[in-house]
Amino acid sequence: MSLTKILLDEKEMPTRWYNLQADMPNLPKPPLHPQTKQPLTGPDLAAIFPMELIKQEVSTERWIDIPEEVQQILKLWRPAPLYRAHRLEKALDTPARIYYKYEGVSPAGSHKANTSIPQAYYNKQAGIKRLATETGAGQWGSALSLACNFFGLECTVYMVKVSYHQKPYRRSLMNVYGAEVIASPSDQTNAGRQILAADSDSMGSLGIAISEAVEDAATREDTNYALGSVLNHVCLHQTIIGQETKAQLARVDEYPDIVIGACGGGSNFAGMAFPFVYDKIKEGKKTRIIAVEPAACPTLTKGKFAYDYGDVAKLAPIAMMYTLGHDFMPPGIHAGGLRYHGESPLVSQLYHDGLIEAKALTQNAVFEAAALFARTEAILPAPESAHAIRVAVEEALACKHSGESKSIVLCLSGHGHFDLSSYDAYLEGSLEDYEYPARMVEESLKKLPVVD
């Protein structure tokens, strides 16, 4: 049997981020100011972001150096291992070769720390004392709490209420790292109070939590805002995933036929995919690159490519992206990290330009794949990551029928140690299979575009 784990030494960790904006055929249309609806300027963003991140947001340089201090922290767990899924392949009786990049080795449990560390670093450099953010499943909140702890920043996390109750231990973990965690919608912000006035039982959404965190940051001089997905600089920081994966595959003389990532706001997908998109653009590679989303929040597969608000309270920029509408409220599915109404503008543009594919899945199909994975590969996947596993399984079974021996690589973006109540629901058969919520989406899409 060939190697199970393909490891890189920490000296082989990438020292630069790959910036897709240098190479993509069409750059996304610029983000707009939510009030003026004019293209955003640096000073607009400077109220909530440090200048280095604003520069990265608009940079068209292909490579951007990772600061030494950031590299040192990332090396606590990176390079992340790439696994050959020998046992999963055997269970599927497939001629396909399945590889998974495991980002759950991060102490916060997912890929999110790849960007929380540099974000905290640049804010610290800029003299900021405190960061405010939102979190869905809790992975981003944990990662930012960890990062703020390293740089001596205070951290306040607005956590989507449905996840706050589903995953109490995510809150505990953030507390251990020294952060304050507030269930959103909360009475701490105008945005939160407005939502609660309209619906005191609101389960919350990423859109609402973003409004609260942005308001918090915009109204306090010492505080900036940090976002765990969607933005260009976030996708940039995640490209360390795909770069490592390419190097690891090369070590066993592989190049993938199919690259798969779960897709909520788009950051782990972007991190895995962009270095392979580069090869499609620059070297004419024919790789299929698949973004996988929940059928309950089908942004790419059922949304509109249009200018839309990034949050419910219209405080965040208007972005050109695939969106289900800024007031779309997805059902309380167990992949809380994939409940955002919009999508990274970079990922959206790639999808619009036909460089990537998208697929939507219902919950039970996802958990079936997750349980199969746990029982073969032993690692318990996060429900978000399991979206990618399900599609890898389907593609591997297609190989079985066609007799093709394709090479499939997926991003296993995090572990599911804080998601066991979801597994309980799956094993008990009480998990609801929310299909594409057609009427909700239709209603919500009527309001688009918010700018022509």
Place this chain on the structure above:
Amino acid sequence: MSLTKILLDEKEMPTRWYNLQADMPNLPKPPLHPQTKQPLTGPDLAAIFPMELIKQEVSTERWIDIPEEVQQILKLWRPAPLYRAHRLEKALDTPARIYYKYEGVSPAGSHKANTSIPQAYYNKQAGIKRLATETGAGQWGSALSLACNFFGLECTVYMVKVSYHQKPYRRSLMNVYGAEVIASPSDQTNAGRQILAADSDSMGSLGIAISEAVEDAATREDTNYALGSVLNHVCLHQTIIGQETKAQLARVDEYPDIVIGACGGGSNFAGMAFPFVYDKIKEGKKTRIIAVEPAACPTLTKGKFAYDYGDVAKLAPIAMMYTLGHDFMPPGIHAGGLRYHGESPLVSQLYHDGLIEAKALTQNAVFEAAALFARTEAILPAPESAHAIRVAVEEALACKHSGESKSIVLCLSGHGHFDLSSYDAYLEGSLEDYEYPARMVEESLKKLPVVD
């Protein structure tokens, strides 16, 4: 800065276990049959263990080959990384060099899978269909569930009731791996029913849960028993930890001055320590080797070296060991894995012969070290493992005062992702500092030895 992680390739994983019984100056006195009080024979043990494990239990061969199939599974996560704790050292401002061997990379979350995999393997080879076991904190139960899943064995886990309620997601994880989990004491066994009749609110103990599992195994033809600690073959399987650690330290030209492991039944301690004990015996090394236990269950530091029953119902063998008495009921501390009344006979003999030291700690001191560790090294330690961290911190601070630059290595036996309610209690200040429960122990020790 020198390397953070010292990694071995999976081809460098040890292929043999180290058997301390080949080298220790005094072998422990033989275990006795709980009814006849005569030395146990192979046939006595064959009711609940497969022959290969019985052979390992009494072997005096120095090296025992790890079966190829077991190696393949262990390579899903092994060799485990050894970390240099740069950030912890800096926080302590110590000239000491602190290393930690991280066993939490196992998908079940701790070192326990190092022995659950071979135990399931040998039982499968012997034609057994089902394993019964007990678990305290849930780490052993998770590990055995995982192992049984790999070999197609059924698995029933009697889980100490206090942990069953403190750590519901441990149960969920075992369910994902396909095991049945029963809160102990239960009404499923005579042993459990007797305890419940005497105290219907019993929180349980490892001693009781062992009685239930042994009874289950002894009364069913298709079922064997599996134990996650204490026994010689369990300690044997764990020696892969210390062997890897030695190889990793050698890679950076280190040999430890101090080796530290948390100690409940003794298995992770044994796994880390025995290869270094070999060096003390054979090469005259002066290494200090420290076993760390909870002050609430101070087996080595306050117990008696005597023949005692391994469980409450007197079904398990009588062993010559340090013990607090077979009906000692420790307080419901948050390091549930360290609540056993006895101690591995091998570890006990080493302590009796002065080859190792022991130290007992109260809960808040342990969690203080755990939180410091999480905030510097980012990994959230299991409360059990944090006992070792606390002593490493104390030794590093001693180095600061003396100016010595010692090399300290500890076994970080597992992660604390399922222990966050304990961290909550610590952060809220509601963790009780159970001191040595003098009267309870005194009462319990009066019944020793059970055989002269």
